[in-house]
Each structure stands twice: as C-alpha cells, then as structure tokens.
Amino acid sequence: MPRFKEGIPYWVKGVLLGCGSFGSVYEGISDKGFSFAVKEVSLLDESSQGKQSINQLEQEIALLSQFEHENIVRYLGTDKDKSKLYIFLELATKGSLLNLYRRNNLTDSEVSAYTRQILHGLKYLHGGEVVHRDIKCANILVDANGCVKLADFGSAKATNLNDVKSFKGTAFWMAPEVLNNENQGYGTPADIWSLGCTVLEMLTGQFPYSPLQPQQALYNLFSGVPPTISDDLSEDARDFIVKCLQTSPSDRPTASELLGHSFAKMSLPTFSG
Template sequence: MESNCTSDRIIFVVKEASLLDQGSQGKQSIYQLEQEISLLSQFEHENIVRYYGTNKDETKLCIFLELAPEGSLLNLYRKHKLLEPQVSEYTRQILNGLSYLHGKHVIHRDVKCANILVFENHIVKLADFGLSKVSFISRVTISFKGSPFWTAPEVVNAVYRKNDCYGLAADIWSLGCTVLEMLTQQHPYPQYEWMQALFRIGHGELPFVPDSLSIDARDFILKCLQVNPSDWPTARQLLDHPFVKSPLHPFIGPASPRANGIRP
C-alpha cells in the first residue's frame, strides 16, 4: 500500500505492509519491505530513490521515500512517445544507478520501466528494491524473482535447474529489455503469455528488436541481450557506448529536459 504525505515541506510516499496478515502473501510483503529498508538505508546516489526513514507499530510497518511527481517511466511512455534522445538520457542515468549498485555487490533483480521513477528536471531513479539481493561473491542463490518478460536466460535456467546461481549481469539483460520497452512502448515478448515468454527466454530466444531503431540503439540493446552471461558488458562499460554518449538534442514535451538540457 502506498500514500503521499507532506511534512515540513517534504513531500514523500509511504509504503506499508500489515503486520496482522499472517498468510504467505502478507509475510512476503513484510519480508520485501524489510529488504528494501535494509538496502535503501545504505544508499546515497542521485539515481537511486531517496530513503527518509521507517515507522513500525503493532499493526503495520512503513517506509518513507521521496515522491516522484511524474510517476514511473511506464506512466510516462503510456502518455507520451519517448524520442530516442530522451531514452538515451534516461538509459545513461539508469546505468549510473546500476553501476553504483553493482559496485556494492547488489543485484536489483527487477529492472523495468515501472520501477524507474521520474523526477523534476527529468532525473530518473531506480526504485522498488524489495527483490534486490546482496552478493559478496557477485553470485546469489537461485530464486525466481522479478518480472517474467524482463528476466534474463541465466535466471530462468538457474531456477529450472535448481542447482545453479546467477550474478550481477542479470540486471544488464533486464536493462536491454527496459530500453526496448521505452522505445517500443510495450514490454518485450508482447506476443506471448508470461509462461510462454519464460520458455523462449530460457531457450535463448531474443525479443524482437525493430530495424526502425537507430544503429546505436539497436547495438546497445543487442549488447545487453547476450544469451551467455559471460558476454554481458558491465554497467560501467556500457556508459561508454555511443548510444548513451551521444549529445542530447533539445526536444519538446512533458518528458523533455529544460531548454538548457540535463547535461551539456
């Protein structure tokens, strides 16, 4: 459950989980919120949603986070078609956030437009860390978490084998799917139900990447969508890709940066 509050001129969002619900779903909600609190309280980065604190009483556990006035990237692209320069800028910021997380051995595990929030001056921030995991050896034990259409083959196959694990690079596949989502205004594998999509992902079938995208955009997405995890570039390496290093051109619309742009 989420609600918005204002205190001392700070507008924030409240996420809460009931402590009275002892069913499996209720316990999972509490666990995920505690996981989010544990991680966010350690983070300080311009592209990670800001954590303000928690409150717990006999009935509920609450976490206070900064409010994103523009909602998520999912809300944004449903209202306005995102131009490639916009997607490039948002991708650069997402990569900055992922590079920070991976430097702390944290896997987000649920990168998608719905979990990326849009703030003033067109800053975007990674949010929803309930599924995130810390791995001090850059690997985590298997668990089928995240959203099916954005899930990496390594994760799908690890779950089905029940004898393997996956690492930081799983976020890179999800990032490629997220960039594709922004540019096509739909989630990857839209022609399939989620279980069909998982089957195809597990067998190494890539989502459709339109030829209408620019050369740099297609190359960036396809570099992320490597079936072999050892072939995935790191977030830091991807920050040097031409798709995110190209100059940002002014564009008009609710999702556009101000006239002087976000970056010079």
C-alpha cells in the same frame, strides 16, 4: 532533502500513488509541509503473501539505508503502528518510466538520457555487489527535474561475492540464467539483460516479447531466445540492446562499459526562443 530518523513526529497520509503485491504507496506530508512517498504493508496479514510483503519491505529498508546515489531512490526513514509498517522514500513526482512512455512516445535522445542515468545507478549497485533483480520501466521513477531513480528494491540482493540463486524478478524482463540457473547461480549481468529489455520497452512502448502469448514468451526466455528487436529502431539503439541481450552472461558488457556506448552518450536537442 531531509533525512528522517526512525520516524516522523507527525505526518499525514495523502493521495494513493499506486499499489503493488507488497501493499500500497501514498503521498505523505510532514508537519513541516515536506512531501515524500510512503510504502505501507499490513502487520496483521498472517498469510504467506503477507509475511513475504513484510520481509521484502524490511529487506528494502536494510539495503536502501546503505545507499547514497542520485539515481537511487533515497530512503528517509521508517515508522510503525499497531497494524502497519511504513517506509518513507523521496517522492518522484513524474512517476515511473512506464507512465511516462504511456503518456508520450519517447525519442531516442530522451531514452538515451534515461538509460545513461539507469546505468549510473546500476554501476553504483554492482560496485557494491548488489543485484537489483527487477529492472523494468515500472520500477524506475523520474523526479520533477528529469532525474531517474531506481526503485522497488524488494527483490534486490547483496551477492556477498556469491552468485544469487533464488528465483526473483518479473518474467518477461528476466535473464535466461535466472530461469535456468540449475543451482549455478547468477550475478550482476542479470540486471544488464533486464536493462536491454527496459530500453526496448521505452523505445517501442511495449513489454518485451510482445505480442507473443505468455506461454510462448516464457518458452523463448527459457530457451535463451531474446525478445524481437524492431528494425524500426536506430542502429545505435539496436546495437545497445543486442549487447545487453546476449544469452551468455559473460558476453554482456558491464554497466561501466555500456556508459561508453554511443547510444548512452546521445545529447538532448536544444530549443531556442
């Protein structure tokens, strides 16, 4: 896959792929016919939200430019004009896991395969003392070969061996210690809690803490009460999620340890004919 330098000599903006709080994502097409994803934010927005979007994108560029792993979305370069800042990323044509499970019910073996790849990505990040801080299906992409890509690093933080203390993430996937850190900080186990919520999300097709009202869900989270795990899930899946959703961060396994769990080692069924 091409790795561009600061910019691409010539490229055109294609279809809109999605929108977020930071701005928009489009398909980009280079003059060589290569397709990629383009995140853009306005440089003209003087509001606090606009400045935050630029800061998040610059932080994402700084982190992604250091990463080299098959389960982390590949950074390809940047560009800028008078009004916009752009970041070029590899294009994951199947979209997010959120889109996948909304289109089709995912089987245990499919969720296991995706979970295994998420764990490999987290193992790589955590080995470099980086906390993603916003693991959820909407931020995990899948390419045409079914390869998972951790994405959206606008909230990610290099801990530099010190616990992260700022409030970042998406509420219903957020670990209790992020809400209750009381200046004690938090680290990589926060991503493991979010992973448990993400696996639950893939298997049930619902956000964690559904169908509670947001206020009750946040109260449970603040109190360290994990989302309900359906009895309909397999024993392996339930055990995996329970291990992730331990209230005490020190009780949660690491990504490396979870790769040895039976749920993360399931084989996809084979078909003949």
